[in-house]
Amino acid sequence: MADSTVRWAIVGTGGIARRTLGDLRLVPRAEIVAVCSRSEESADAFAAEWGIERGYADFTALCADMTVDAIYIATPHGTHFRYASEALRAGKHVLCEKPLTMTAAEARELKSLSVEQDVFLMEAMWMKFAPSMRRALELVESGAIGTPMFVQAGLGYPVPGDGPERFWVAELGGGALFDMGVYTIALAHLFLGVPDAVSTIGEIRPDDVDLHESYTLSYMNGATAQLTTSITYAIPPRGSVGGTAGSIAFGEMLFAPRSLRLMTGTPPQPPRIEDIEFEQEGAGYVPMFRAACEAILAGDREHPFHPVSATIEVLETMELVRAQLIAQRDAS
Ligand SMILES: NC(=O)c1ccc[n+]([C@@H]2O[C@H](COP(=O)([O-])OP(=O)(O)OC[C@H]3O[C@@H](n4cnc5c(N)ncnc54)[C@H](OP(=O)(O)O)[C@@H]3O)[C@@H](O)[C@H]2O)c1
CATH class of the missing domain: 3.30.360.10 (Dihydrodipicolinate Reductase; domain 2)
Known part of the structure; x- marks a missing residue:
């Protein structure tokens, strides 16, 4: 974490990414440093449009970026588990759009990964x-x-x-x-x-x-x-x-x-x-993003307002x- 700022990457350049990005920017201790898309053109275009430093078309490469602390997954539900598990395994904090996964078993697996890796995990239940x-x-x-x-x-x-x-x-x-x-x-x-x-x-x-x-x-x-x-x-x-x-x-x-x-x-x-x-x-979305940032900076793995156990239930x-x-x- 650079100087008590959470450096975020956003995955997906669609509806919800566009709706929430301005709110993430309103959080004082959040910085958006990267965006990831399935195509290089769309990653680069989104990065240029929103003034984001780096665009990725390869999620694994994004996960290897040491300047990224946390990943906000803003893609369709069926893709969440794949992205979240890879991000957690890479040691990134994860805030994932709702629903976190398509099954409770997948959510339990993500929770275990966040515990193993000692990183934050939360469904974006604003x-x-x-x-x-x-x-x-x-x-x-x-x-x-x-x-x-x-x-x-x-x-x-x-x-x-x-x-x-x-x-x-x-x-x-x-x-x-x-x-x-x-x-x-x-x-x-x-x-x-x-x-x-x-x-x-x-x-x-x-x-x-x-x-x-x-x-x-x-x-x-x-x-x-x-x-x-x-x-x-x-x-x-x-x-x-x-x-x-x-x-x-x-x-x-x-x-x-x-x-x-x-x-x-x-x-x-x-x-x-x-x-x-x-x-x-x-x-x-500001209160949710602020809460996620504060929890990450405090070294918490979950947020008490919306722990992963609630998502699983x-x-x-x-x-x-x-x-x-x-x-x-x-x-x-
Ligand atoms: N909290 C809220 O208010 C709210 C509102 C709407 C949606 N959501 C949630 O946000 C998530 C995304 O919704 P959305 O409306 O933004 O969806 P969307 O516009 O259909 O897709 C978002 C982006 O995900 C990427 N994507 C699309 N299909 C994909 C696939 N098969 N595999 C990997 N990436 C894919 C695309 O980005 P690239 O082309 O850049 O890869 C797309 O622009 C959903 O889970 C939804 O429940 C939340």
Whole structure:
């Protein structure tokens, strides 16, 4: 680490790399020193456009670059495990776009590698770092809504059939669940924990690309999460949590809500409503990048807001949902 700065490389020159790069630059102790693409032309063009020192078309060569401390993986889901495992083996810290991997087993393997190599590993679950989400957790921990018993979340976009490949190609992690279910399940896990039972209805194609699903997570204490995701129809990007003494409803977008509504009080009193607004830093990714940088500079292997164990738990739930979709399809 040069003078307490994390020197980052970005892998992938697509949508999310372009959306987040400006935010990474807003983090004081972060420097972007390299970009890696599958083609030299695109690496060089991206490096020139964004004023990045070095462009690579060879990921192994990037991993050998001693001036790179950390790698931010911004490529389709199906490529994450390959890039993250190679980066970790090379001793690089890794921040990887969601979902970290396509299976819980792969995520466990990455966690072992990060422990072996003593480097940082985190899925880029920016939702958990949003100030609104941190405030909601504080409110819940302070007992403001009593015991959390209910989570509702939905995300859906009618993605055109000729839209980005990553939604439609199974090997890249296509489908609604990998792309959007990762947020809804992460929200349920954040407030309710790991479910005791999962029940799903939806539609998955013969190539295992899921189109839409509605899934209920149930807990032995009576708590429930109702979650819906789709790549064929629109679902407002919202979430909420209800408890024995009140509720919190997040404003859009679920990934990084800019507001929340706290509703408390029990009948016969009318509800007390408090609307809280939050400033967004950059495009909303700054708190996550800052947290990752601080953890890396502190020598931590994980961040407590989103440890790899949480990623693994969410992937395990996702696997149950997928298994039920596949079983229903194969039985019909
Ligand atoms: N946090 C968020 O708000 C958010 C939003 C959107 C997406 N994401 C996540 O970010 C990741 C990338 O999404 P995106 O929308 O940026 O995807 P994308 O534009 O389809 O792809 C990103 C880049 O990855 C590289 N790439 C594409 N296909 C590849 C392949 N088969 N093998 C290796 N590299 C490939 C390409 O870069 P080169 O041509 O330079 O190789 C491409 O430009 C996904 O995991 C997604 O879940 C997160």
